[in-house]
Amino acid sequence: MGFIFYKYQGTGNDFVMVDNREGGFPKDDTDFIGGLCDRRFGVGADGLILLEDEPGYDFRMVYYNADGNESTMCGNGGRCIVAFAGFLGIIKNDTRFMAVDGVHRATLGDGKVKLQMTDVDRVDVFDNYVFLDTGSPHHVQEVQEIDRFDVKLQGAKLRYGKYGKAGSNINFVSKVDDAVFKVRTYERGVEDETFSCGTGVTAVAIAMHRTGKTKGNTVTLQTPGGVLRVYFDEEGGQYRNIFLEGPAKKVFRGEVDRV
Numbered sequence: 001m002g003f004i005f006y007k008y009q010g011t012g013n014d015f016v017m018v019d020n021r022e023g024g025f026p027k028d029d030t031d032f033i034g035g036l037c038d039r040r041f042g043v044g045a046d047g048l049i050l051l052e053d054e055p056g057y058d059f060r061m062v063y064y065n066a067d068g069n070e071s072t073m074c075g076n077g078g079r080c081i082v083a084f085a086g087f088l089g090i091i092k093n094d095t096r097f098m099a100v101d102g103v104h105r106a107t108l109g110d111g112k113v114k115l116q117m118t119d120v121d122r123v124d125v126f127d128n129y130v131f132l133d134t135g136s137p138h139h140v141q142e143v144q145e146i147d148r149f150d151v152k153l154q155g156a157k158l159r160y161g162k163y164g165k166a167g168s169n170i171n172f173v174s175k176v177d178d179a180v181f182k183v184r185t186y187e188r189g190v191e192d193e194t195f196s197c198g199t200g201v202t203a204v205a206i207a208m209h210r211t212g213k214t215k216g217n218t219v220t221l222q223t224p225g226g227v228l229r230v231y232f233d234e235e236g237g238q239y240r241n242i243f244l245e246g247p248a249k250k251v252f253r254g255e256v257d258r259v
């Protein structure tokens with residue numbers, strides 16, 4: 001069986017994207033999905049995303065990490081699937097779709113997607129890190145000299161050592177100025193640093209606000225793959241109307257045979 005796929009990227013977080021509205025994609029074949037995401041033996045991507053029908057919504061997003069396992073929410077993937085839905089003609093400039101963490105709204109225009117993220121009610125602040133769930137679990141830790149920091153080594157230590165079998169994504173952050181932060185992320189399921197992580201920068205923006213490192217409601221995040229912006233409202237320690245904004249781009253189209 002062969003099928004058409006598209007490759008998308010959002011600030012360098014890249015995804016194999018498949019229109020599965022007619023079904024037929026081997027959703028339980030972990031080795032096949034992991035193989036497609038492999039950068040040597042496959043197409044190469046941080047994850048694979050299926051666009052499916054969902055009654056009452058524009059579509060459903062189904063997300064798999066590069067290891068082939070279905071996972072929790074992907075913010076950059078969410079932005080990319082909105083661009084993909086626009087390309088397929090399913091939506092025009094705005095959408096309401098279903099994902100693993102619930103309903104998302106988004107707007108699309110000028111090559112950018114602004115995606116509403118899930119509300120955050122709980123932020124756990126510890127001595128030298130913050131933990132929160134922005135659709136996916138995130139550890140946020142400030143570091144010195146972030147450009148020279150060994151994200152893969154230190155990220156893997158925390159991901160496996162601290163968070164057990166379920167694991168967590170691990171974000172390292174350095175303040176640039178009151179509303180700008182540099183972020184590098186070790187992603188669970190990719191088991192490496194990625195160029196950018198959407199739920200990760202969202203977690204960083206909220207963690208920096210919660211710990212008083214930024215006072216405003218708009219935070220700019222510089223990642224190795226580009227710049228993202230996070231907007232939110234906060235009341236009584238609860239975060240609402242959280243939006244993640246940045247570029248999302250189609251890179252190429254291809255066809256794969258499943259042997």
Ligand SMILES: N[C@@H](CCC[C@H](N)C(=O)O)C(=O)O
Binds near residue numbers: 076189
């Ligand atoms: N790239 C992501 C996060 C994807 C999910 C993550 N790897 C996990 O399993 O938690 C993003 O942009 O949010």
